[in-house]
Amino acid sequence: xxxxxxxxxLADALFPNVDIATVTVLERLGHEVVFPPKQTCCGQxxxxxxxxxxxxxxxxxxLDAFEEAGCDAVVAPSGSCVGSxxxxxxxxxxxxxxxxxxxxxxxxxxxxxxxxxxxxxxLGVHDVGAYYPHTVTYHPTCHSLRMLRVGDKPLELLRHVxxxxxxxxxxxxxxxxxxxxxxxxxxxxxxAMLADKMxxxxxxxxxVCSAGDASCLMHIGGGLSRAxxxxxxxxxxxILAAQ
Numbered sequence: 001x002x003x004x005x006x007x008x009x010l011a012d013a014l015f016p017n018v019d020i021a022t023v024t025v026l027e028r029l030g031h032e033v034v035f036p037p038k039q040t041c042c043g044q045x046x047x048x049x050x051x052x053x054x055x056x057x058x059x060x061x062x063l064d065a066f067e068e069a070g071c072d073a074v075v076a077p078s079g080s081c082v083g084s085x086x087x088x089x090x091x092x093x094x095x096x097x098x099x100x101x102x103x104x105x106x107x108x109x110x111x112x113x114x115x116x117x118x119x120x121x122x123l124g125v126h127d128v129g130a131y132y133p134h135t136v137t138y139h140p141t142c143h144s145l146r147m148l149r150v151g152d153k154p155l156e157l158l159r160h161v162x163x164x165x166x167x168x169x170x171x172x173x174x175x176x177x178x179x180x181x182x183x184x185x186x187x188x189x190x191x192a193m194l195a196d197k198m199x200x201x202x203x204x205x206x207x208v209c210s211a212g213d214a215s216c217l218m219h220i221g222g223g224l225s226r227a228x229x230x231x232x233x234x235x236x237x238x239i240l241a242a243q
Contacts, residue, residue: 001123002032004069006076006085006112008214009041015214021241022077022115025128028241038065044084047092049181056096059089063104066112073122074112077237078213079144080180082114087147114144114212115237116153126160132242133163136234137206139197139220141213142175154212154236161239169209170200178219194223202229212236
């Protein structure tokens with residue numbers, strides 16, 4: 001299968017190893033991965049803060065970039081950004097009165113997947129040949145859990161990683177408090193939510209906290225680091241790429 005990598009802003013700018021790991025996993029499974037060079041921000045942060053008009057050019061650019069790639073599927077190591085493509089792009093286009101753009105957005109959304117969705121639902125793979133000898137707990141991010149409804153797909157992938165001991169995260173479905181600009185606009189509430197998530201991670205006894213979104217891991221990892229908790233945060237793609 002020919003798959004286009006939707007790198008996402010955060011991974012591209014701050015966590016490039018997440019994108020590299022995503023490519024590593026898919027190429028190991030025998031698929032061709034291409035990177036559409038015209039891609040930029042998908043517009044999620046604009047939409048989430050009410051700048052729908054300003055998001056329209058970003059939606060159009062996203063569609064142009066990935067349509068030109070001519071791929072069977074698009075994958076992103078981020079439930080948040082895939083959620084934007086699926087649930088926001090067509091809405092933004094229709095609010096702007098551009099039905100043709102909305103139809104293009106719907107077509108793109110239908111073949112855009114978060115990594116665990118692509119692996120299990122599309123490629124039918126549960127074991128990607130990874131080896132990661134650590135105790136891991138998994139935080140199901142809000143967008144992947146509630147918007148994409150990926151369910152236990154990430155956990156299923158982790159269960160097939162050789163050497164990995166998967167431990168349950170208490171109150172796993174509670175938000176970590178990041179929420180993009182929410183953490184900036186509501187910092188006190190965000191910090192309190194983070195404290196609860198950190199306590200849950202630490203109580204799990206895990207060496208590593210994993211998730212499918214670099215944004216949430218950045219938030220949780222920053223808190224754990226400041227607290228000297230001795231727990232690392234590692235993206236799901238990086239664990240799946242390890243051998």
